[in-house]
Amino acid sequence: MxxxxxxxxxxxxxxxxxxxxxxxxxxxxxxxxxxxxxxxxxxxxxxxxxxxxxxxxxxxxxxxxxxxxxxxxxxxxxxxxxxxxxxxxxxxxxxxxxxxxxxxxxxxxxxxxxxxxxxxxxxEPLESRKFVKMDVTFFLADWIELMIADIPGGGEMPYHKHSHEQIGTCLDGRYEMTVEGARHELRFGATYFCGSQEGHGAANPNEALARSLNIFIPPRYHRVPQQEAEQESR
Missing domain, CATH: 2.60.120.10 (Jelly Rolls)
Structure with a gap:
């Protein structure tokens, strides 16, 4: 079906x-x-x-x-x-x-x-750290980067754009994802696709923690200049 x-x-x-x-x-x-x-x-x-x-x-x-x-x-x-x-x-x-x-x-x-x-x-995991008040863990290959993110209740990733493709899947809980003005609540397994330069952001309006797997092609956070990553995290 x-x-x-x-x-x-x-x-x-x-x-x-x-x-x-x-x-x-x-x-x-x-x-x-x-x-x-x-x-x-x-x-x-x-x-x-x-x-x-x-x-x-x-x-x-x-x-x-x-x-x-x-x-x-x-x-x-x-x-x-x-x-x-x-x-x-x-x-x-x-x-x-x-x-x-x-x-x-x-x-x-x-x-x-x-x-x-x-x-x-x-x-295996490359590193784990805090990013935009989220706990994140990265996995890195030459052409793809994976990031597991814990989105706390009330947490969000501000709306932004970049040249890298981004794909994500909800691993636990639920959160809201916005791509190019289209908003959708993601629950376990639900997946979004965001192309190059398509605006996107995420928010967890719930009390419970949400978890997501985010995929970047090509790698983003371990390939872009440091100042660009710092600007996005503000």
Whole structure:
């Protein structure tokens, strides 16, 4: 079953597919980028075609999986390990636990882009710090940056623009995201897409903490001049 897509591209409704192998997929897409949430039953295996053209980047949100990229296998724990699989590199993952695992995966194939991989194909957190009164944790590869952010009750990211694409998914709680004047409340799994120079901001008007995963292509906060990052954080 596939839900209807919103009239603007910033907050697409998901396409939902239930597979016979115990995997349910929610897919959010804008142009050549797809964000998927895979709900993986115990013992189920996810496989990527070796001949695929897309780069795959994955993070476990809940539970754990054993993932193999190329000839490297690693047990991935929630919000701690990220795989980066370039096009043509074999990828598979199996839920070896006794509970359901939720894997968030980004797929991208954009003309003119190069998708390199870190040594060993897996990333760990680069750093954690305060940013605009939020606790944030960064993961960094050559072409993509991931930022997990805790948005406290009453917290916000002021409306701004930049040249980097930005994509985000709600991991916990709920918060309001605005892109180019279109406002939408995000709850678990809901995803937004923000293109280059499209204005955007986030706010949590609720008392409870909200958590989000924000993706920057190319990397932003560890690639832009320091003064630009400082101006945005004010």
């Amino acid at each position: 596939t839900a209807e897509v919103h009239e603007h591209p910033y907050f697409p409704a998901p396409g939902v597919t239930q597979h016979d192998d115990g995997i349910r997929v929610e897919s959010y897409r804008r142009e050549n980028t797809e964000v998927r949430l895979l709900y993986i039953a115990p013992g189920a295996t996810v496989r990527g075609a070796e001949s695929r053209q897309e780069a795959h980047v994955g993070m476990v949100i809940r539970g754990e999986i054993s993932a193999t990229v190329g000839d490297v296998t690693q047990l991935m724990k929630p919000e701690h390990d990220v795989y980066v699989a370039p096009p043509g590199v074999e990828l598979s993952a199996v839920n070896t636990s006794s509970t359901e695992t939720i894997l968030l995966e980004i797929r991208r194939c954009e003309a003119g882009e190069t998708y390199s991989a870190p040594s060993g194909y897996f990333l």
